Amino acid sequence: MGETPLTTAPSSPEPEASNENTTPIPAATVKLEQRAVDEPRRIKVIVIGAGISGILAGIRLPQRVPNLELVIYDKNPEVGGTWWENRYPGVACDIPSHSYQASFEPNTRWSRFYASGAEIEEYWKSVARKYGVYQYVQLSRQIVEARFDEERGKWLVKVQRLDTPEKEIFQDECDVLYSCIGSLNQWKWPDIKGLHDFKGKIVHSANWDSSLDYEDKNVAVIGIGSSAIQIVPEMQKKVKMMDHYARGKTWIAMPFVSEWAEAKNPDGKDFYFTEADIQRFQDDPEYFYQYRRELEHELNSAHTVTMRGSDLQKGAISFFTENMKTRLAKKPEIFASLLPPFPPACRRLTPGPGYLEAIVQDNVNFIPQEISHITSDAIVTEDGKVRPVDIIVCATGFDTTWTKRYPLIGRGGKDIGEKWKDFPETYISIATDEFPNYFINLGPNSGVGTGSLTIVLERAVDYVCQALQKIQRENIKTMEAKASSVQTFQRYCEAYFPGTVFTENCRSWYKNGKADGKVAILWPGSCLHAERVLSNPRWEDWQYEYLNESPHGWLGNGWTMADVKPAADRAYYLERSKVDVPPEGGAPITMI
The missing domain is CATH 3.50.50.60 (FAD/NAD(P)-binding domain)
Structure with a gap:
């Protein structure tokens, strides 16, 4: 059956003598890398x-x-990144939980449609544990x-x-x-004169003090981004009075993938999956798979809303406007202040479950005026109004x-x-x-x-x-x-x-x-x-x-790993899973 295969790569052979009239190539330019062509280097x-x-x-x-x-x-x-660092009240995902997970590690047990930060953190820690990531982490x-x-x-x-x-x-x-x-x-403090002259408690949303006691306190929340939109409804339930400084304007979206969400939650607030929902996800993998596919399909179908003048963009303006107006009917002046002159998605769209309902409550002052400066115990707006406060929460973002x-x-x-x-x-x-x-x-x-x-x-x-x-x-x-x-x-x-x-x-x-x-x-x-x-x-x-300045070094020394490993399969290309058998009669050309 022929010669016995070598089990180690030989040294580079000396070129045989030749009578041909050729120009010798300097040996330095033809030195072989002593590695197999498919041997991955360390x-x-x-x-x-x-x-x-x-x-x-x-x-x-x-x-x-x-x-x-x-x-x-x-x-x-600990691992988890932003989900370990951000621990402010109300921190949660602002896209559906089942679309915020690894494709290869589906979670059937999310408790909420928009999962809490703690639940997301635990999910990714569990993924790291399951797949052995901790062994590489310092x-x-x-x-x-x-x-x-x-x-x-x-x-x-x-x-x-x-x-x-x-x-x-x-x-x-x-x-x-x-x-x-x-x-x-990398979170950052807002550029407000006198911010650090304040003698009460001041905290940033991305560097939250878990020991902060804000119950029955007068609290100011500065910002109108996604963090503030989550913090306000959570803190509003416990504070004595909240001053919400929102100089900007923003759209508050309906829950993403609204058709499925609305069936479960017609009032537009966040909702929890029932044990029956979770049990069905676990007992019926095909149902869960189809649910997840449909959810992701709908989520990925919204790109047209970002295009200027698109029908979906025009429809979003009308729909969001009416929705916000209805939910802010108790304080129509807030609607007038909050409604943006720019289209939806110009800023990050946030569904904000419970936010609009919170800012119309009696213990919330919605303040659209610019802040002039901060004193030892109060915030002063540019109209000269002084508002004493016990705690300042800066939901003012990051250095990007x-x-x-x-x-x-x-x-x-x-x-x-x-x-x-x-x-x-x-x-x-x-x-x-x-x-x-x-x-x-x-x-x-x-x-x-x-x-x-x-x-x-x-x-x-x-x-x-x-x-x-x-x-x-x-x-x-x-x-x-x-x-x-x-x-x-x-x-x-x-x-x-x-x-x-x-x-x-x-x-x-x-x-x-x-x-x-x-x-x-x-x-x-x-x-x-x-x-x-x-x-x-x-x-x-x-x-x-x-x-080694060797552009041909990738070719190695003329051998493969299959050549030099004693027990290697040297007919690997005939393995059934590797043979691509074409259809009889020829494959039809696919037209897009």
């Missing part, structure tokens, strides 16, 4: 952040990237600096231990740095510039803060030029205005897994988005967004708190558009450097 990845993206990375990278060393650093003492570790070493093709990462009295700093290094921090990570977290130094000493000081430009949200071997989840232009965010996060992780496999397989030292690819994506964004409501005249965190300017947060397209783009990498949009 690679180390540092993931920053153990929120949803970091948890997904901790599942998929070990699953799909062989010969991997992985560490996940997080500054918090908690209470804050990144102090990350600097790229061009000569070695490594990231040098300084990390501070937050759980020791000395808070000492140590250095780690990796081949690839993967940022899974997200955009809502991506430039003030820690020094991130790329090629040629380029600091990301300097590079992105005017606008954070990326290639399809996951990388930027001058920062080799650096990937981002939930970076600039990655969020979705409508649809499922979690599937986009999953696809971004899938993309990075493929990039890591390419780096291993092709003997790549550095992989970097081309500057031209970054510019092409930015020009595409500039062409896309003017046709949407996101560039209308509304102050939005999509535009870093500005009323105009470029959209920095959102993906330029539907969530399904993002899912498709991230599912199909264009490797030609990247530039590469190779180990």
Whole structure:
């Protein structure tokens, strides 16, 4: 049956003598890499952040990237990211619970249509436990600096231990740095004169003091974003009096996927699943699967509402207006103050269960005036009115510039803060030029205005897994988005967004708190558009450097792992699952 296969790769043979008149090729240019063509080289990845993206990375990278060393650093003492950090009263998901979970780990036991923050946190912790993520996580570790070493093709990462009295700093290094921090990570105080002269209790929604006792107190809530819209109805039930400072205007949406929600909850408030609902989900997997598919289908069908002049956009204006007017009938002056001049979805749409009902209660003062300043015991508006208060709650958002977290130094000493000081430009949200071997989840232009965010996060992780496999397989030292690819994506964004409501005249965190300017947060397209783009990498949009300056190093030494492993299957291509049998008579061409 022929010669016995070799079990180890031989050394490179000397070329045989030849009488042909050829020009000798210098030996240095033909030196073979002593590795099989499909042998993945050892690679180390540092993931920053153990929120949803970091948890997904901790599942998929070990699953799909062989010969991997992985560490996940997080500054918090527990995984969960924003769902560990945000503990304010009423914190909850603002899309349906069953659409805010991993595609591979469905949860039949959500208690509410819009799950509470604590329930979401526990779900993602359970996912991390089930799939072994904790073995890679180092908690209470804050990144102090990350600097790229061009000569070695490594990231040098300084990390501070937050759980020791000395808070000492140590250095780690990796081949690839993967940022899974997200955009809502660094909260900020509002820029109000005298804010820190206040002698009562002051708290930010993203840094909540769980010991805060606000029952029967006079409380001020500053802000009109999604956090404030959740905080107000929860605190209103217990406070003596609430002053709600809402200088902006906003649309309060009906519950997303309203047809199913309305059948369960016709008054528009949040609702709980009954034990009978949950039991049916568990006992009838096909029913649950179809329910989840229909829910996600409807959620992903709302993208047209973001397009200027669309029928769905016009219908939303009429529907939301009438709904808000009806629910604010007790205090019609609030409706006049709250109704926006801009279209729905220009700012983030929030369903806000119970919010409109809360702000018309007798113990709530809705205050649309600008705040002038804050004294030791009161808030003063620009009309000169002084309102004493015991507690101030700042639901005033985050720094979304991506430039003030820690020094991130790329090629040629380029600091990301300097590079992105005017606008954070990326290639399809996951990388930027001058920062080799650096990937981002939930970076600039990655969020979705409508649809499922979690599937986009999953696809971004899938993309990075493929990039890591390419780096291993092709003997790549550095992989970097081309500057031209970054510019092409930015020009595409500039062409896309003017046709949407996101560039209308509304102050939005999509535009870093500005009323105009470029959209920095959102993906330029539907969530399904993002899912498709991230599912199909264009490797030609990247530039590469190779180990040992050997562009042919990816070919290895002429052997495969099947050749050199004694027990390997050397007819693997005939395995039934790998043989693609075409239909008899030929396949019909699919017409779209």
